[in-house]
Amino acid sequence: MFDLRRSNVQQSATTGTWVPRSPSLPGYHDSVTAQYVSNDPPTSGYPLRPGASPGAIRAALLSEQDRAEFDTDYELALADARRSLDLACLFETLEQWRRIAVLHSDPQNFRRVARRTAELLTGQPIPGDEPLTVTRAKAGL
Amino acid sequence: MYRVVTDELVQQQIDALPTEALAFVAELRTLLEVQPWSGKPLHPKNPDGVQTISFGTHGAGLAYYLILEDQRRVDLLTLIWTVS
Numbered sequence: 001m002f003d004l005r006r007s008n009v010q011q012s013a014t015t016g017t018w019v020p021r022s023p024s025l026p027g028y029h030d031s032v033t034a035q036y037v038s039n040d041p042p043t044s045g046y047p048l049r050p051g052a053s054p055g056a057i058r059a060a061l062l063s064e065q066d067r068a069e070f071d072t073d074y075e076l077a078l079a080d081a082r083r084s085l086d087l088a089c090l091f092e093t094l095e096q097w098r099r100i101a102v103l104h105s106d107p108q109n110f111r112r113v114a115r116r117t118a119e120l121l122t123g124q125p126i127p128g129d130e131p132l133t134v135t136r137a138k139a140g141l
Numbered sequence: 142m143y144r145v146v147t148d149e150l151v152q153q154q155i156d157a158l159p160t161e162a163l164a165f166v167a168e169l170r171t172l173l174e175v176q177p178w179s180g181k182p183l184h185p186k187n188p189d190g191v192q193t194i195s196f197g198t199h200g201a202g203l204a205y206y207l208i209l210e211d212q213r214r215v216d217l218l219t220l221i222w223t224v225s
Contacts, residue, residue, distance in 0.1 A: 049223045050200045099183060099193045102203055102221050112150065113205060113218045117191055120207055120216055140190035141183070 048102045054094060060101035062110065070097050114139045143208070145173045147217045154220045158202070162222055165197040169204055177208045177215045191218065199224075 047056040054074060061067050077093035080086075104110050115126045117139035126135055147155070155166055172179065172194075180194035183205065196202040201224040207216045 046223050050195070096181070096185065099181075099203060102223060103183070103205060103219070106221075109219055109221075113191075116148070116216070116218055117207055120209065140187040 048098060048105055050095075050098070052094075052098050052101070057094065057097050057101040060105045061097075062104040062107060066100070066104070073097065110141075111135070114141050117141060143174050143177050143213050143215045145170050145215045145217060151217050151219060158220065158222055162197050162202055165202060166220070169194070169196045169202075173204075173206065173215045173217070177206070180204075180206070197222070 047053075048060055058067055058070055061070055073093050074097075077090040081090040103113065111132055114132065114135045118126050118135050121140070122138055126138070155163075158166065177192070180192040182188045183191040183193050189210075190207070192206050192208060194204050194206075196204060201222060203221045203223060205218045205221075207218060208214075209216065
């Protein structure tokens, strides 16, 4: 599928995926483009695995505003890829949004994460009936 | 060193992870204790906000956490395993 073999990554001997050349610890894959270079892309199961399709990512986003922001970022990344003939920015954008989509994919858990984050950042309890949009703004989510 | 905090619900998520993920979770905790800024911000426009890092074989796991730098504290917000 994708084969972006960038110089700042190396192939894991155990998993076959591409990982940063200087990871902090083995098993951590935070070169975001690495998520889209797997030689063994997912074909079934959970749709938001590493390498998830743009459609699966978009479908998991919670609100129309989230989907609109994704559409904008995706279009910009596609345009950049066409202009530069380099897919790195596109892959990075998709991986960034995949991580957001994974968090959104369980709305109850997302609401809990937003509340917890907002409480930690504000130092104040969040009312149980506070609209999610308000809590998200407090949490920066 | 940072203090890594997990609440009861996150602990339940850890307990529910497949056995193969548990060693990676232990490594993740160690990483967060020493280098929590090695993850990626969930929203690039909010670099000090919620952070993410992938873990496990093929990056199947995603951890989301918040760093409270002034307290040298890391709150693990949720762990999600993306392989069913």
